[in-house]
Amino acid sequence: MEHRESIVIIDTIIDNSNHLGDNVMIKVNMPTPLKKEKKRSLSWAIKTNLLYAATLTPNLGLEVGVSPKMSLNITGGYNPWNREGKKGDNDKWVHWMVQPELRYWFCETTNGHFIGIHGIATKYNIGGHKLFNIFDKDYRYEGWGVGAGFTYGYSWLISKRWAIEAFLGVGIVHLDFDKTDNRDWCCGESQHSTKTFFGPTKIGISLIYNIK
Template sequence: MKQVRQKIRYYLFLFLSIYFYSDGYCQDVAVKTNLLGWATVSPNFGAELRISGNSTLDIYGSVNPFSFEDNKKWKHWLAMLEYRYWFCEAFHGHFIGAHTVGGEYNIGNTKLPFGVYPNTRYARYEGWGVGGGITYGYQWILSRYWSFEATLGVGYVYSHFEKYPCDTCGSLLESGKKHYLGVTKAALNLIYVF
């Protein structure tokens, strides 16, 4: 847990360093939100800045502190840092990227996508994970300031978890590690470009 927080601080420091010391492109900044995240009641926010003619740095965070009826929960926080290379120009068209991700979770009485933990309907999982991968995306310009982006990333996530027999009670059933290879990022972002 301490290592995850240290990595997040490191990437935040790296992001801010590049932002304040890059060579004249910092006037191109975008803020964004992932509509898929809001569909899962996970407030989220991202910022992206141009670091060269065809390169940007994207930082993103999401949190879900809520429990729902029948004690359904998908509580989490996560942070993601991504370098992007744009084929035409930054903030327009096709791009590829490399991303890192880290966070914590507490999931129970709900079904997760992509088969990450298949038994979350009948057990509760609590833990943390770190990983990374590659991304492909496309951004459409809607107006002078507004854009829309679709992004999909695949990669690897290492996770440490504790498993409990039900969503509200019980003693520890299992503690272990999970290696996940698959979708690590999916976004439909609404973007405001400065």
């Protein structure tokens, strides 16, 4: 596609007899290429969920801005600790979890309000803890889970490189697990079961470092 630009050439003719000049205007159309739009580079940020870390679960996230208002966020956590208590107990919160998320930003990427759609994949070995209506602290649960949900959050820029975001997600998770009586850890019989959970699926306050 070409853009035609008009150029006006003024030629002055001088008559020696009266030294008067006549201006002759010639309009020439010359094709000029359209200016190419400068491509917007991707933005990158790494983060950690401070609330998730408070459960002694190391976690890390990566967010990539794919357009001025859209970003792809993926976070993962892994807890390997077996916190044994008194004899007969098996207190543990062993698990890994990955949560990919597509976000829409109302202002601009990584700044202000956002909504998102997230997925969940996890594998766990949990005993001695109560979590909503999913797990009872008198049992051990070993299995996997998958789910999805919606997120709302807000991000505050505190400097050129650093930011803080808070978010809450709700959704549905399907859990498949073996359940064992925690009081008879070594010799108790396991029971296979499934459960569908609807409620909070992610919550956090993340510290963010913007790479670019």
